[in-house]
Every structure is written in structure tokens, then in C-alpha cells.
Amino acid sequence: xxxxxxxxxxxxxxxxxxxxxxxxxxxxxxxxxxxxxxxxxxxxxxxxxxxxxxxxxxxxxxxxxxxxxxxxxxxxxxxxxxxxxxxxxxxxxxxxxxxxxxxxxxxxxxxxxxxxxxxxxxxxxxxxxx
Amino acid sequence: xxxxxxxxxxxxxxxxxxxxxxxxxxxxxxxxxxxxxxxxxxxxxxxxxxxxxxxxxxxxxxxxxxxxxxxxxxxxxxxxxxxxxxxxxxxxxxxxxxxxxxxxxxxxxxxxxxxxxxxxxxxxxxxxxxxxxxxxxxxxxxxxxxxxxx
Numbered sequence: 001x002x003x004x005x006x007x008x009x010x011x012x013x014x015x016x017x018x019x020x021x022x023x024x025x026x027x028x029x030x031x032x033x034x035x036x037x038x039x040x041x042x043x044x045x046x047x048x049x050x051x052x053x054x055x056x057x058x059x060x061x062x063x064x065x066x067x068x069x070x071x072x073x074x075x076x077x078x079x080x081x082x083x084x085x086x087x088x089x090x091x092x093x094x095x096x097x098x099x100x101x102x103x104x105x106x107x108x109x110x111x112x113x114x115x116x117x118x119x120x121x122x123x124x125x126x127x128x129x130x
Numbered sequence: 131x132x133x134x135x136x137x138x139x140x141x142x143x144x145x146x147x148x149x150x151x152x153x154x155x156x157x158x159x160x161x162x163x164x165x166x167x168x169x170x171x172x173x174x175x176x177x178x179x180x181x182x183x184x185x186x187x188x189x190x191x192x193x194x195x196x197x198x199x200x201x202x203x204x205x206x207x208x209x210x211x212x213x214x215x216x217x218x219x220x221x222x223x224x225x226x227x228x229x230x231x232x233x234x235x236x237x238x239x240x241x242x243x244x245x246x247x248x249x250x251x252x253x254x255x256x257x258x259x260x261x262x263x264x265x266x267x268x269x270x271x272x273x274x275x276x277x278x279x280x
Contacts, residue, residue: 076179077182078180
């Protein structure tokens with residue numbers, strides 16, 4: 001039996017593929033995880049490099065773009081790698097501090113660290129029992 | 131000269147039939163505008179480009195987020211095999227995943243090259259998530275220009 005969440009993920013993946021076909025760019029696959037202090041986005045963007053990447057903040061949206069650098073000598077005899085650029089837009093939640101976004105390039109993957117605002121971080125409250 | 135997708139890891143009459151059935155299903159689901167193959171697809175395999183120059187073949191494999199130790203390249207006769215395993219980082223307790231779109235697991239892909247290569251001169255590089263394998267052609271496979279005498 002499939003859970004509702006799994007079905008939703010599949011439907012979203014189908015949407016991603018439709019986007020790619022309609023808009024002419026590759027939507028990088030992304031893992032999103034949350035810790036107490038931050039959200040971590042890990043995106044697969046092989047074929048681009050550090051200088052060809054851009055991360056922009058636009059009206060509460062995080063826009064990630066990467067230009068494909070695929071120069072090859074000679075002629076292609078077999079090809080599966082799309083010759084298109086990467087683009088993906090994320091809507092930021094109110095929880096994220098827009099001034100504390102960090103990006104790291106890890107050999108084909110872009111890691112974005114979005115720190116949460118101080119006031120939304122979970123904190124431990126000490127209970128004094130008298 | 132053309133290259134055909136070849137997978138030595140699963141090679142029998144049934145897998146051929148199954149893959150034929152899969153192809154048919156894919157064709158039909160494209161007609162209905164529905165991508166059902168996702169439901170049946172279990173593993174992943176990286177996308178590959180192969181380029182040919184006068185002196186060598188260059189095979190590029192998209193393997194982001196993998197380390198050198200996770201990848202293995204083998205050359206036997208004229209068949210190049212690239213194997214690897216993409217591992218998911220171990221989940222720690224204070225992390226919740228909202229979304230997992232990346233694929234993990236092992237893959238194995240093989241390519242029969244159309245001409246002889248120098249097996250001892252193969253070079254492999256890993257940069258920006260792309261594994262490039264350079265295979266120099268053997269002398270007898272290189273194209274030669276022939277001078278016309280008159």
C-alpha cells in the first residue's frame with residue numbers, strides 16, 4: 001500500500017518532468033532536510049561549475065540557476081545528457097532568515113543552507129520544580 | 131558507426147522481453163500523457179555522452195555526489211564497464227527530510243566501443259560531478275590520410 005505522501009512525491013516528480021519539457025530547462029533534483037536551526041537543500045547539478053552558478057533572492061523566492069558547460073572535442077557518437085541549463089525556484093517560508101543563506105559547491109552538487117530566524121528556532125525551556 | 135546500449139548485468143531472454151514490455155508501456159503512457167514508468171522504475175543509472183575525435187573516445191558519465199572510491203571502471207576486450215554506488219548520507223536523529231528526489235543505489239553500465247583502444251592508456255577524471263574517461267584509439271584504428279600520387 002502506498003501512502004499519500006509517496007503518491008504526492010510521484011505526482012510532483014511528474015510535474016517536474018512536464019516543466020522540463022515545456023520550459024526548456026532542467027530542474028535539478030533536490031533533497032530538503034530540516035534541523036533545529038536550519039533547512040539544508042542539496043541539489044544535483046552535474047555538468048555546471050562554480051563560476052556558472054547563480055543563487056538569487058527575489059521577492060521571497062530563491063532562484064537557483066546553473067549554466068551547462070559541456071564542451072567536448074570531436075563529434076558526439078552517443079548522447080543522453082541534456083544540453084540545457086538548470087533552473088529551480090523555491091518559495092521561502094517566513095521561518096528563514098534571508099540574510100543568512102549560504103551556498104557550497106560540492107563536486108556536482110549545490111548545497112544551500114538556510115538558517116532559521118532566531119524566534120522560530122525550537123528551544124529548551126528549563127522547568128524548575130519546586 | 132553506432133553505439134548500442136548494452137547491460138551485461140542482466141542479460142537473458144526474459145530481461146529482453148521485460149525491457150520490450152517496458153518500452154511498449156512507456157510508448158503507451160506517453161500517448162496518454164501520463165508518465166507511469168516512474169511507478170515501476172526501481173533503480174537509477176547515470177546519463178552518458180560519448181564523443182569521438184581522431185585519436186580517442188571520451189566517455190562522460192553524470193555522477194554527482196559520488197567519491198572516487200564509489201566508482202569502478204573496467205575495460206575488457208572492447209567493452210567499457212562503469213560501475214558505482216551512490217550512498218545516502220546516514221540520517222541523524224535531529225534531521226527531518228521534507229523531500230528526497232535524488233536517487234541512490236548501485237548502477238552498472240557497459241558500452242561496446244566501435245574500435246580497438248589502448249587499454250593501458252585509459253585516463254579517468256572526476257570533476258564537477260562528471261566522470262570523464264579518455265580512451266586513446268589503437269594505432270590500427272586511427273584514420274589515416276592517404277596521399278594520392280600522380
